Amino acid sequence: xxxxxxxxxxxxxxxYLSDEEINLVQKAFTIASSAHQEQKRAxxxxxxxxxxxxxxxxxxxxxxxxxxxxxxxxxxxEDTSISLSYLRKEMGExxxxxxxxxxxxxxxxxxFPKKSRYLExxxxxxxxxxxxxxxxxxxxxxxxxxxxxxxxLDLSKQKRxxxxxxxxxxxxxHRLGVYxxxxxxxxxxxxxLNPREYEEISxxxxxxxxxxxxxxxxxxxxxxxxxxxxxxKGEVQARAxxxxxxxxxxxxxxxxxxxxxxxxxxxxxxxGKPSDCYNVLGLIHSEWQxxxxxxxxxxxxxxxxxxxxxxxxxxxxxxxxIEIQIRTYDMHKIAEYGVAAHWVYKEGGKSDKxxxxxxxxxxxxxxxxxxxxxxxxxYEGLKSDIFQEEVIVLTPKGDLLSLPNGSTPVDFAYKIxxxxxxxxxxxxxxxxxxxxxxxxxxxxxxxxxxxDRIKGPSRHWLDFVVTTSAKSKIQQWFRxxxxxxxxxxxxxxxxxxxxxxxxxxxxxxxxxxxxxILKLTxxxxxxxxYHQVASGAINAIEIIVLLKKEEEKKKKEEESSKVLAQxxxxxxxxxxxxxxxxxxxxxxxxxxxxxMPLPGEPSVGYVTKGKGISLHRKNCINMxxxxxxxxxxxxxxxxxxxxxxxxxxxxTAYDRPGLVALITQIIAxxxxxxxxxxxxxxxxxxxxxxxxxxxxxxxxxEVLIAELYRIExxxxxxxx
Ligand code: MN
Numbered sequence: 001x002x003x004x005x006x007x008x009x010x011x012x013x014x015x016y017l018s019d020e021e022i023n024l025v026q027k028a029f030t031i032a033s034s035a036h037q038e039q040k041r042a043x044x045x046x047x048x049x050x051x052x053x054x055x056x057x058x059x060x061x062x063x064x065x066x067x068x069x070x071x072x073x074x075x076x077x078e079d080t081s082i083s084l085s086y087l088r089k090e091m092g093e094x095x096x097x098x099x100x101x102x103x104x105x106x107x108x109x110x111x112f113p114k115k116s117r118y119l120e121x122x123x124x125x126x127x128x129x130x131x132x133x134x135x136x137x138x139x140x141x142x143x144x145x146x147x148x149x150x151x152x153l154d155l156s157k158q159k160r161x162x163x164x165x166x167x168x169x170x171x172x173x174h175r176l177g178v179y180x181x182x183x184x185x186x187x188x189x190x191x192x193l194n195p196r197e198y199e200e201i202s203x204x205x206x207x208x209x210x211x212x213x214x215x216x217x218x219x220x221x222x223x224x225x226x227x228x229x230x231x232x233k234g235e236v237q238a239r240a241x242x243x244x245x246x247x248x249x250x251x252x253x254x255x256x257x258x259x260x261x262x263x264x265x266x267x268x269x270x271x272g273k274p275s276d277c278y279n280v281l282g283l284i285h286s287e288w289q290x291x292x293x294x295x296x297x298x299x300x301x302x303x304x305x306x307x308x309x310x311x312x313x314x315x316x317x318x319x320x321x322i323e324i325q326i327r328t329y330d331m332h333k334i335a336e337y338g339v340a341a342h343w344v345y346k347e348g349g350k351s352d353k354x355x356x357x358x359x360x361x362x363x364x365x366x367x368x369x370x371x372x373x374x375x376x377x378x379y380e381g382l383k384s385d386i387f388q389e390e391v392i393v394l395t396p397k398g399d400l401l402s403l404p405n406g407s408t409p410v411d412f413a414y415k416i417x418x419x420x421x422x423x424x425x426x427x428x429x430x431x432x433x434x435x436x437x438x439x440x441x442x443x444x445x446x447x448x449x450x451x452d453r454i455k456g457p458s459r460h461w462l463d464f465v466v467t468t469s470a471k472s473k474i475q476q477w478f479r480x481x482x483x484x485x486x487x488x489x490x491x492x493x494x495x496x497x498x499x500x501x502x503x504x505x506x507x508x509x510x511x512x513x514x515x516x517i518l519k520l521t522x523x524x525x526x527x528x529x530y531h532q533v534a535s536g537a538i539n540a541i542e543i544i545v546l547l548k549k550e551e552e553k554k555k556k557e558e559e560s561s562k563v564l565a566q567x568x569x570x571x572x573x574x575x576x577x578x579x580x581x582x583x584x585x586x587x588x589x590x591x592x593x594x595x596m597p598l599p600g601e602p603s604v605g606y607v608t609k610g611k612g613i614s615l616h617r618k619n620c621i622n623m624x625x626x627x628x629x630x631x632x633x634x635x636x637x638x639x640x641x642x643x644x645x646x647x648x649x650x651x652t653a654y655d656r657p658g659l660v661a662l663i664t665q666i667i668a669x670x671x672x673x674x675x676x677x678x679x680x681x682x683x684x685x686x687x688x689x690x691x692x693x694x695x696x697x698x699x700x701x702e703v704l705i706a707e708l709y710r711i712e713x714x715x716x717x718x719x720x
Contacts, residue, residue, distance in 0.1 A: 002033065002048075005029075005052060006026060006029050009025070009029065009052075009055065009056070009059065010022055010025075010026065012056075012059045013025060013059060013065070013068070016062055017064070017065050018065075020065075021064065021065025021066075022065065024065045024066065024069050024091070024095075025055075025065050025068050025069050025072070027069070027090070027091065028068075028069035028070075028072040028073050028091060028095070029072055031072075031073065031076070031082070031087075031090065031091075032048065032051055032072040032073050032076055033048045033052075035076045035080040035081075035082050036048040036051070036075070036076070036079070036080060039079065039080070041149065041152070042149075042152035042153055043149055043152040044152075047075075047079070050075065050142075050145055050146075050149075051071060051072050051073070051074055051075055052072065053141075053145045053148075054071045054072075054074065054138065054141045054142050054145055055068045055071040055072045057071075057141040057144065057145070057181070058071050058137065058138065058141055061137065061141075061180070061337050061340050061341075063134070063137065063340065064134075066094050066095050066098070066134070067098070067134045067137070067138065069091060069095050070095045070098035070099055070102070070134065070138060071138050071141065071142075073087060073091070073095065073099050074098075074099055074102045074103075074138055074142060075106075076099070077099055077100070077103045078103050078106050078107075084096055084099070084100055084103075087099055097131065097132065098132055098134050098135055098138065101128045101129070101131045101132060101135040102128075102135055102138060102139060102142070104124070104128045105125055105128050105129070105135070105139060108121045108124055108125055109121060110122065110125065110164050110167075110168055122168075122369060123369070123392075123402060125168075126365060126366070126369045126392070126400065127400050127402070129172075129365060130362055130365055130398075130399065130400040131399070133339050133340070136172070136176065136339070137178065137181075137339075137340045139169070140169060140173055140178060140181040140182075140185065141181065143161075143165055143169050143185060144181055144184050144185050144188065146161060147161065147162070147165060147185060147188035147189060147192065148188060150162070150188070150192055158192050159192070159193065161189075161192070162188075162189040162190075162192035162193045163189075163193065165185050165186075165188075165189040166186065166189050166190075166193070169185060170182050170185050170186045170189070171368060172365075172368050173185065173338070174305075175305060175364045175365075175367070175368045176305060176338045176339045176340075176364060176365075177303075177305030177306055177307055177334060177335070177337075177338025177339060178337055178338040178339065178340055179307075179335060179336055179338065180336040180337055183242040183244070183245075186242065186244040186245070187242055187243050187244050189244075190243060190244040190247060191243075194247070197247060198243060198247075201243045201246050201247055201250075201257065202243060204257045205240065205241075205243070205246070205257070205263060208257070208263055208264075209240070209264065212263075212264055212320075215316065215317065215318055215320065216238050216264055216266075216322075217238075218317055219266060219316050219317060219322055220236050220238050220266055222287070222317070223236045223266055223268060223284070223324070224236045226280075226283050226284065226287060227268065227270075227280065227283075230279075230280075230283055232270055232271075232272065232276060232279075232280060233270070233271040233272070234268060234269050234270040234271045234272070234329075235268075235269050236266055236267065236268050236269075237266065237267045237269065238264060238265075238266055238267075239264065239265050239266070239267050239325075240263065240264050241260075241262060241263045241264070241265075246260065246263065261313075261320065261321040261322075261323070262313075262321075262323045264322075265322060265323035265324060265325065266322060266323075266324045266325070267324070267325040267326075267327070268280055268284075268324065268325070268326045268327075269327060269328070269329055269332050270326065270327070270328050270329070271328070271329055272328060273328065274299050274308075274328060274331075276328070277299060277309075277310050277326045277327060277328065277331075278299075278310070280326050281310050281312060281326055284312065284314060284324060284326075285312070285314070288314035288315055288316060288322075289314060289315040290312055290313070290314050290315075291313045291314070291315070291321060294311070294312065294313035294321075294323070295310075295311065295312045295313075296310070296311040296312075297310055298310065298311065299327075299331075304364070305338055305339075305364065306334050306338070307331075307334065307335050307338075308327065308331040308334065308335070309325045309326060309327040309331055309335060310325065310326040310327070311323065311324075311325055312324050312326070339364075362394055362398055362400065363394075363443055365400075366392055366400070366442060366443050367443075369392075390402050390403060390404055390405055391403055391404075391405055391407060391440050391441055391442045391444075392442050392443070393412065393440050393441075393442065393443070393444045393445070393446050394443070394444070394445040394446065395416065395445075395446065396445070396446075396447045401415060401416075403415060403440060403467065404466055404467060405466075406439055406466045407439070407440050407465075407466050407467060408436060408437050408438060408439060408440065408464055408465060408466070409424070409427030409429075409434065409436050409438060409440070409446060409448060410424060410436050410437075410457075410461050410464070410465050410470055411440075411465050411466055411467040411470045412427075412440065412446050412448065413427075413448045413450075413470075414465075414467065414469055414470035414473050414474075415467065415469065415470070416448070418473050419450075420448055420450055421457065421470060421473060421474075422454070422455075422456050422457055422473075422477060423450040423451055423452060423454045424436070424448050424449070424450055424454075424457075425449050425450060425451045425454055426448075426449040427446060427447065427448050427449065428446070428447040428449070429444045429445065429446055429447075430444060430445050431445075431447075436461070436464075437463075437464040455489075456477050456478075456481075457473075457474045457477055457478075458536055459474070459478065459535055459536030459537065460536060461474055462474055462475070478535050483527075483531060485534075486530070486531045486534040486535055487527050487530040487531050487534070488530075489530075489534040490529070490530030490531055490532070490533035490534030490535075491530045491533075493533055493534060493540055494509075494529070494530065494533050494540050494543065495508065495509065496540075497540035497541060497543075497544060498513075498540075498544065501544045501547075501548070503544075503547070509526075513547075514526055516547065516550065517529065517543055517546075517547065520543070520546040520547065520550060521538060521543060521546065523538075553609075553610065556609075556610045557607075557609070557610075568633060568634035568635060568636050569584060569589070569605045569613070569615075569633050569634070569635045569636065570636050570638060571584075571589070571599075571603075571615070571635060571636070571637055571638065572638045572640060573599045573637065573638065573639050573640050573645055574640035576591070576645060580593075580596070580646055584613070587612050587613060588611075588612030588613070589605065589612060589613045589614070589615055590612060590613070590614050590615065591614075591615050591646075592606075592614045592615055592616040592617075592620065592622070594616070594620060594621075594622050595616050595617040595620040595621075595622070595720065596617075596646065596647065596648055596719075596720055597615055597616060597617040597620075598645065598647050598695065598697065598698040598701055598719075599637045599639045599645055599697050599698060600637050600639060600697045600698040600699065601617055601618075601698040602617065602618040602619075603615055603616060603617055603618055603635045603637075604616055604617075604618050604623055604632050604633065604634065604635055605632070605633030605634075605635050606623065606626065606631055606632060606633070607631040607632075607633065608631075613633065615635065639697055645694060645695055645697075646675060646692050646693070646694055646695075647692070647693050647694075647695045647701045647719060648690070648691065648692050648693075648719065648720040649689075649691050649693060649701070649704070649705065649708070649717065649718065649719050649720075650688060650689065650690050650691070650716075650717070650718045650719075650720065651663060651688070651689040651691070651708055651714060651716070651717050652682070652686055652687070652688050652689075652714070652715045652716040652717075652718075653686065653687055653689070653711065653713045653714040653715055654685070654686055654687070654713040654715070655681065655685065655686065655687040655713075656713055659687065659711075659713065660679070660689075662711055663689060663708065663711065666704075666707055666708060666711070667691075667693060667704065670700065670703070670704055670707070672693050672694060672695055672700070672704065673693065673694045674691055674692070674693055675692045675693065675694050676691065676692040677689060677690065677691045677692075678690040678691075686715065701719060705717045705719065
């Protein structure tokens with residue numbers, strides 16, 4: 001334990017933290033420094049130097065007492081005998097869980113691409129980082145200090161850490177807007193990986209700086225004067241481009257450092273409102289000539305990581321371009337610290353604004369992960385195996401959850417908790433209601449609605465859930481309930497629905513109704529029926545629909561049987577209309593087209609399903625096929641002379657002139673009418689007359705047939 005150090009840290013903290021928070025940090029300091037006491041780093045320094053430096057970096061970012069305490073303790077679980085449960089007891093859940101997150105990350109091997117578990121580890125990293133923004137920022141600070149002291153490690157380890165920084169942590173810091181740490185990490189990693197290039201650039205920048213020093217100082221003081229004279233409070237900083245971004249620009253645009261005018265620039269930070277920045281811009285442009293295409297307004301259009309500033313390039317005092325950034329102090333804080341800035345001064349609050357900020361950076365995390373994975377070209381095959389087949393969604397609290405592709409809110413609900421799954425009644429995605437079989441997409445924020453009045457899952461969920469755990473939990477739920485319970489529940493459910501549909505179930509289901517249902521559903525016993533209703537195998541509404549249909553059918557048949565009730569059908573020929581139909585006590589009777597029975601001819605009525613009665617000849621081939629004798633009705637004719645009645649006759653004859661005239665003449669002589677006649681010629685040169693004749697009796701038709709036979713050349717006369 002080193003009291004001087006503790007004082008040094010406390011002095012800094014006093015500037016912005018409460019005594020209570022400082023006490024917390026001091027406690028963490030005591031635990032961490034004694035836990036690491038015996039350990040040495042590769043450099044030979046005491047191990048505690050490392051967490052202490054990390055804590056100092058966070059102090060510069062003005063992070064909270066809990067974050068700084070966690071920074072001091074970040075390696076104790078990994079490297080000393082102190083356990084998480086001890087930390088939880090001594091420092092509280094919040095700090096312990098940050099340390100836990102950091103410990104988990106430490107164990108991940110993120111070296112690329114030799115390791116087959118790379119992508120899986122990236123995903124684990126993402127999940128750990130997402131727990132708490134402070135985990136991310138502490139990790140950046142930790143990585144930065146490791147890079148600063150990297151020269152004591154062996155070369156392969158140096159290379160691995162530097163590569164991992166450029167591949168993973170720096171892009172993440174960029175996404176989250178933590179530029180302060182991003183640039184430092186990048187420059188240190190660059191120095192490790194390309195020491196020669198780093199040296200060269202730093203030399204050239206140093207020379208350039210000397211070259212431009214006077215110019216820059218002059219412009220800086222002039223800008224300050226412009227601000228002062230216009231009454232703006234604030235400061236003007238000179239800034240230098242970072243080495244790694246110079247290097248990247250050189251590579252990208254194959255430019256030499258000589259041709260770069262933005263190596264140095266100025267930054268005006270205004271103590272005021274965003275609108276003041278535009279005023280200051282106007283003042284600068286009236287003093288120096290701007291280069292129009294170099295102006296960028298990141299205030300009106302802020303970057304996705306919340307960065308805001310005005311950028312302009314002007315022609316300076318000696319005719320050289322100078323880039324100037326203009327921003328407020330608030331914007332500056334965000335520009336330097338990004339998401340970390342939201343945590344300055346205060347702890348994890350629960351206001352809506354903070355919550356939406358959290359969702360915002362979580363989405364950044366998810367996007368970063370997608371970018372990271374898709375930028376690894378030669379991982380195409382593996383990518384589709386792991387990442388394409390999963391979606392990462394957010395819980396209402398802002399935790400990340402990964403689920404297989406095609407997962408639904410129900411899968412999500414069961415992943416959170418079995419009871420949430422069982423009681424799930426609906427879901428919202430990003431605040432909007434969705435169906436329970438909606439397919440979740442990466443980045444969706446999912447909220448499950450539950451009701452404790454719901455006893456359990458619906459069996460039809462099994463049709464769409466994709467996770468095995470949801471599937472088995474649903475099945476288990478149904479299996480676990482005893483048959484008795486299900487039977488009882490099914491009975492109540494069915495009775496309730498039947499009552500709603502106004503069936504009489506005051507005394508329970510009648511035997512008649514029960515039998516009807518069993519017959520309709522083809523279920524063997526009433527207990528089976530109830531069981532199936534309760535387990536969702538059959539829906540109570542389905543049963544009611546079946547019953548209603550059956551009722552309707554019965555009603556129609558009953559109408560028909562009114563006629564059946566008499567001892568036969570009495571068919572009065574004068575009531576038959578020209579289309580061959582007749583109404584008998586409200587029931588429609590139709591002469592069957594297949595045999596067209598004639599009045600007086602032995603006939604039979606057939607009660608059809610819902611289409612009235614059809615009348616056939618007794619020997620009609622179709623009647624011989626009928627299985628159900630209860631549908632057959634005896635028929636009595638009552639022939640009225642005044643009525644006409646259709647009969648169909650087909651005459652086949654050798655065609656000769658005058659044949660048609662002769663046939664029609666004979667029919668007319670019998671006092672009959674031809675209602676329809678079609679003539680066609682057969683392949684054997686014979687003519688076929690197909691006639692519908694109105695007659696009144698079988699006898700009349702038989703006489704006519706005999707006469708037609710007598711015509712010369714007639715081969716055949718048939719009645720249909
Ligand atoms: Mn560390």
